[in-house]
Amino acid sequence: MNVETLLLPFTFGFMQNAFLICMIVAVPTALLSCFLVLKGWALMGDAVSHSVLPGIVLAYILGFPLILGAFAAGMFCALATGYLSQNSRVKRDTVMGVVFSGMFAIGIVLYVSIETNAHLDHILFGNMLGVEADELWTAGLISLGVSAAILAKWRDLLLHSFDPAQAQASGLRASWLHYGLLAALSLTIVATLSAAGLILAIGLLIAPGAIAFLVVRSFGTMMLTAVGVCMASMLLGTYLSFFLDSAPAPTIVLILTGLFIIAFVRRLALNRRASRQIIEAEAKA
Numbered sequence: 627m628n629v630e631t632l633l634l635p636f637t638f639g640f641m642q643n644a645f646l647i648c649m650i651v652a653v654p655t656a657l658l659s660c661f662l663v664l665k666g667w668a669l670m671g672d673a674v675s676h677s678v679l680p681g682i683v684l685a686y687i688l689g690f691p692l693i694l695g696a697f698a699a700g701m702f703c704a705l706a707t708g709y710l711s712q713n714s715r716v717k718r719d720t721v722m723g724v725v726f727s728g729m730f731a732i733g734i735v736l737y738v739s740i741e742t743n744a745h746l747d748h749i750l751f752g753n754m755l756g757v758e759a760d761e762l763w764t765a766g767l768i769s770l771g772v773s774a775a776i777l778a779k780w781r782d783l784l785l786h787s788f789d790p791a792q793a794q795a796s797g798l799r800a801s802w803l804h805y806g807l808l809a810a811l812s813l814t815i816v817a818t819l820s821a822a823g824l825i826l827a828i829g830l831l832i833a834p835g836a837i838a839f840l841v842v843r844s845f846g847t848m849m850l851t852a853v854g855v856c857m858a859s860m861l862l863g864t865y866l867s868f869f870l871d872s873a874p875a876p877t878i879v880l881i882l883t884g885l886f887i888i889a890f891v892r893r894l895a896l897n898r899r900a901s902r903q904i905i906e907a908e909a910k911a
Contacts, residue, residue, distance in 0.1 A: 634868075635664075635864075640677070644864050645864060647754060647765060648659065649857060650755075650762065650766050651769055651814075652857035654768070654769045654773045654814045655814055655818060656809075656830075656835070656852040657773060657776045657777070657780075657850070657852065657853065658772075658776070658810060659830070659834045659835030659836070659856070660835040660838065660848050661776075661783055662811075662835060664784070664839075665735040668832050669722050670704070671827075671828050672722075673704075673707065673725060673726035674726070674815055675699045677703035677725070677732055678695075678824060679733025679734070679737070680729050680733035681697070681699025681700070681702075682695050682733070683695075683740070684699075696819065696887075697813060697816055698730065699810065700812030701808065703725055703729055704812065706746040707722050707820055709727070715823050724859050733799050734887060753819050753898075754874045754875060756820075761878060764816075764817070765818075768813050768817040769817055772817075775911075779803070781846075782803055783803055783807060785802070786800060786807075790804075804809075811828060828896075829879035829882055830879075834847070834877070834880035836886055837851075837855050837889045840890055855885060859878055859882050860878050863880070
């Protein structure tokens, strides 16, 4: 394969837009994934990503911007989950499962009941190769705002993730941090609609943080590693999809899954080596 063939994907406008949307959404999704992993909110990201569908359909029916409907539905899911889990004996993960599956089902029913030119598979799985200029601007503005907010408050969010009671005792507004993180999650999912769709967005919101968590020890380095892993995986997956004739989003998630397996195996090997060294040192003593 010659150099001209290797550079061929960069000569097409739709591929250039795909690479650009990858770089835009990689930063906020990777940063958020670090907090979702620490807080154990993997299912929350899954719930919100699925729950935006009825908001999108209702916004289309009412003639509102789709981004407003998606954000409203995501926040409703998060708030409803919190209310139901606090006022019932049902565990939080069970409530999330019921809420997001119910909202997703409502979205499907609404979608099939209307006539629209929008393809459901583009909403569910993304349409990275069909990203338009206005979608790039929307994703860029959301990503910039979310990333700036997280970087400005990452220490407060870190304390709140580990110990909400200590964060509140330290004078931090725990409720603001809690709902601010939920709002950032909902906005980021809206930004990733064009790139990954609803279903595969969860991969971008969990895998980078999980990989970084296995590789590094400090949280600052974890965020940098997650951003690097997410951006590299998205760019590589989009590039390979051109030659494999596959959809970019699933290819990206497969790469992230492969990297997670590699990081997990590496961590197991390091743990076994450390245990062996401790045993040998005790034996010599």
